[in-house]
Amino acid sequence: QVQLVESGGGLVQAGGSLRLSCAASGRTFSSRAMAWFRQAPGKEREFVAAIDWSGGSTLYADSVKGRFTISRDNAKRMVYLQMNSLKPEDTAVYYCAGKNGGVVSRTYAYDYWGQGTQVTVSS
DSSP, X not given: OOEEEEEOOEEEETTOOEEEEEXXXXXXXXXXXXXXXXXXXXXXXXXXXXXXXXXXXXXXXXXXXXXXXXXXXXXXXXXXXXXXXXXXXXXXXEEEEEESSSOOOOGGGOOEEOOOEEEEEEO
16 A cells, blocks of 8 residues: 655746655555646646656656656655746646556556645746
């Protein structure tokens, strides 16, 4: 079992930056691929970024490529999402998720989910 707790969300102006953190519990964290998803009001949950167990392979949604960076620290059982050049359309609840195997963007492939953290970008 893996339990995930997100933090770091908040209100930021367009063009600003935030770093989201995801703290994981459970002995199998280091063997799992981890990802960030987001869900805006009235919209479906969408993939943002994913990272494999070693940190050597990453995957990004086109909408965030070049602006967001996913990383992990297995010793600390942490996953991070550095978000730069934020836009109002990045406003959403951001969720941390985990799965066995490699990085994929499909929401249903992820077994473990956090409760989410709100990110609001003002124009």
